[in-house]
Amino acid sequence: MSSSQKSSATVTTARHPLRRLFDGCTDCDICRFLMDESCLLFPEMYRLYDEALAQKQSPSLEVLNDLTDRCTLCGLCPCPDVRSNVILAKAMRTRRQGLEPGARVLSDVQTFARLGRKAPRVANALLSLPAVRRLLEKVFQLHAHRRLPPLATEDFFSWAAKEGLSRKGTPPPGTVRIAYFVGCTAAYLFPEVARAVVQVFRAAGAHIEVPPQQCCGMPTVVEGDMPRSLQRITANMSTLLRAVQDGFHVVCSCPTCGYFMRSLLKENACLATGCLETAPQAEPQKRGAAGQPWHEVPKALGSPQSTSGQTYGPSSLADDAFSSLSPSERLQLAQNLWDVGEALGRLRHEYGWHPRWRPLKGRWIYYAPCHQREQNIGTPYFDLLQEIPGLELKRVGSSTDCCGMGGSLGYKKAFHEKSLQLGASLMDKIIKEAPEAIVTDCLSCRLQFQHVLGLSVHHPVEVLARALAAPR
Ligand code: SF4
Ligand code: SF4
Known part of the structure; x- marks a missing residue:
């Protein structure tokens, strides 16, 4: 059974996630006032609830389905199970109805930028043609007032390959080693940001490499495209955790990639059988004691099979869209990923930069x-x-x-x-x-x-x- 099939099987046996979300949050009511201006989902949910009370009839699943699009996974509401339920609902709907063409284009910068990067100037010229703009509006349902950002004439990965950053190097012993996870927007649309990251780490005396990587998965998760998301997340977990085992600190400059891999992806991993006995103990922000040379922390945590020999079972993760992934790897990735600003702050204040x-x-x-x-x-x-x-x-x-x-x-x-x-x-x-x-x-x-x-x-x-x- 493939990852996506396993995920589908767990979804169909659970109570509908939108029903769980609706019942839980209307019972609680806190976000009626807390999130009334910062979220599109909660005001609509409470409106539906008030209407249901007046009519003495619960809203149908069809009506609740409209809530799915209203969550951007911004992370502002207090309870993680809101996001877990929304992600499942998005996945269920996309599996049932397929992806809209606009959602396909907007959620997959990686694929479309790779297609366009052989001739970015031609691609940009095409995108600015009035006929193409009308097509984007009509077929892809993009808003007429928005302009898609142009593709970079040289994407960051091409530049990094020329600079030798995609090859494994041999830095002098004691050098802080950085593996940089770039994120699609910086890689293909704003490569000047990614080049600045390289410049600043080099100025701080660190050795920086750019391991093979895919989109983090967040944009496709937002659109409910779970098969594509799981494939990319699996590839990233494998290369990034290997970099950790090789003594690298994995950093990312995109807060959305960081939030996805550090917070969202690990949210229910702690519910896995045996997780507490075998999971890494330290919280990300507490990693590495002050004064401890950074190149010695965090220690590579080993592969999930080698940490304890204990197996992880998916049974208690039945309602999580990521339950086909190893909970141990989800936790390890969360613990070993640093925001670029956080890593630079640490180099600056604790390690002599x-x-x-x-x-x-x-x-x-x-x-x-x-x-x-x-x-x-x-x-x-x-x-x-x-x-x-x-x-x-x-x-x-x-x-x-x-x-x-x-x-x-x-x-x-x-x-x-x-x-x-x-x-x-x-x-x-x-x-x-x-x-x-x-x-x-x-x-x-x-x-x-x-x-x-x-x-x-x-x-x-x-x-x-x-x-x-x-x-x-
Ligand atoms: S997100 Fe949490 S705090 Fe907000 S209404 Fe739902 S259960 Fe209550
Ligand atoms: S995560 Fe979703 S439900 Fe929570 S505040 Fe953001 S948009 Fe609203």
């Missing part, structure tokens, strides 16, 4: 995106950026603010207006500050800020790279 920052001018704001905040890693970039002389940087955005893009959902005709509504409160706060530019880690937020505010937007690591003075 003393950058010489060149002054920069500007009155900018920093927005920590939802998927960064939900990783519970503090604000490592903001702390580093504040060291740059001359840069006036103010943090904007509360713990429930969201840009509203929902990955790439803002591009869809059906979601465009809702996406603008969701981001309105944050946009107002930014407009009030009248900044010259925005700094944020999330490239989807970048697209939304550019669309709504027309301001220039930078990834924090690009700003750090610019502020690094040439070494003496």
Whole structure:
């Protein structure tokens, strides 16, 4: 039985996830007020609930199905089982109805960028033709006001191969070794961000490599495309955990990839049989004691079969869309993945990196995106950026603010207006500050800020790279 078949089997035997979600959250009621402005799902769910009370009739599954599209997996609501149930509901619906053409295109940057990268200029020219734009609107249901970002003329993986970053190197003993998970948006659309990551780690004295990798899986999970997601997640878990075993620290610069691999993917893994006895003990943010040379932590955790000889059973994970994956590997990946900002902060404050920052001018704001905040890693970039002389940087955005893009959902005709509504409160706060530019880690937020505010937007690591003075 294939991974996807196993997943399907567990789904069909469980109570419908939307029913579980509806019953649980309407019973609790906390998010009626907590999430009334930051989420599209909860206001609609409580509206349905109030209607059901008035009519003394529970909403049908058909009606509840509309809730599926309203969750972007932003991570802001308090309970993880909301996301588990939504992911299952999305998977069930896509299996039943198939993927819409627009969802297929928007959720799979990897495939379409690889197709276009032989001739990116031709692909970009084609995408800007009015006839092609009409086709995108009509067949793929993309909103007329949105412009797809152009493909990079040289994607990051091609550049990295030329730089020798995709070959295994032999750094001097004691050098911090970094394996960089790039993420599709930076790799194919904004490779300057990924090149800045390489530049900054090199300036910090680290050895950096780019292992073979696939899309993290989050965009396809959002669209319910589980077979494709599971295939990619499996490939990534294998190469990234091998890098850990070889003594590398795996880092990623995309908060969505990080949130997916560190939080979402591991959420129910702890429910696996025997998990508590054999799972890694330390929480990600506590990894490595202060003063311990970073190249010695974290230790490679070994393969799931070799950690204890204990087997993991899927029985207690019956309601999880990732239950066909090894729970041990899900936990190991979560524990051994670092956000780039977090890794740089650690190099800076604990392991002797003393950058010489060149002054920069500007009155900018920093927005920590939802998927960064939900990783519970503090604000490592903001702390580093504040060291740059001359840069006036103010943090904007509360713990429930969201840009509203929902990955790439803002591009869809059906979601465009809702996406603008969701981001309105944050946009107002930014407009009030009248900044010259925005700094944020999330490239989807970048697209939304550019669309709504027309301001220039930078990834924090690009700003750090610019502020690094040439070494003496
Ligand atoms: S997400 Fe959690 S806190 Fe919010 S309504 Fe549902 S059960 Fe209650
Ligand atoms: S994950 Fe985000 S979009 Fe989904 S229900 Fe929770 S708050 Fe709403």
